[in-house]
């Protein structure tokens with residue numbers, strides 16, 4: 452039924468199968484407040500222009516003081532200073548017959564050492580090593596690059612000016628393939644889309660569940 456699973460689809464299904472049903476099967480669109488995402492969106496757009504070599508001096512002058520501070524933290528980040536290979540890049544791979552993929556923020560490198568960057572203006576995931584975004588992008592880039600010295604996923608925590616680095620290896624590769632196969636199989640076979648009432652706080656579909 453689905454041609455490809457994005458990390459967000461997998462995360463929503465894990466949070467609540469019913470929410471997944473509303474969003475991706477019934478196609479119920481619920482407007483969300485964009486305010487919390489505005490700062491993150493601007494920084495991502497600016498980072499993309501910057502890595503592509505676009506002159507961003509005019510855009511920089513339009514940033515608020517808070518945005519300038521965040522942007523400066525990213526510019527000073529040692530991973531962001533490495534050579535850019537890709538920015539805002541769409542990639543996918545097949546895991547046990549299921550396509551998984553999405554758009555990552557950037558890939559940078561030091562010769563044959565590669566790093567997937569994810570800029571966070573809010574919180575980084577609670578379990579970053581097994582976040583679907585981490586698993587999908589590392590597996591997809593591993594398949595794309597084929598030959599490299601090392602491959603890592605770096606969450607750049609701009610709020611706390613810290614990096615969280617996950618180094619990819621064969622053990623993680625097997626575990627990621629196992630976990631992604633399990634959830635894609637579960638979604639594909641699901642017909643009930645059960646409610647998970649532990650996750651209703653701030654859920655934009657709460658109105659539909661209470662009807």
Ligand code: SF4
Pocket residue numbers: 467468469470646647648650651652654655656657658660
């Ligand atoms: S309100 Fe709760 S049960 Fe309903 S979709 Fe949202 S998270 Fe799931």
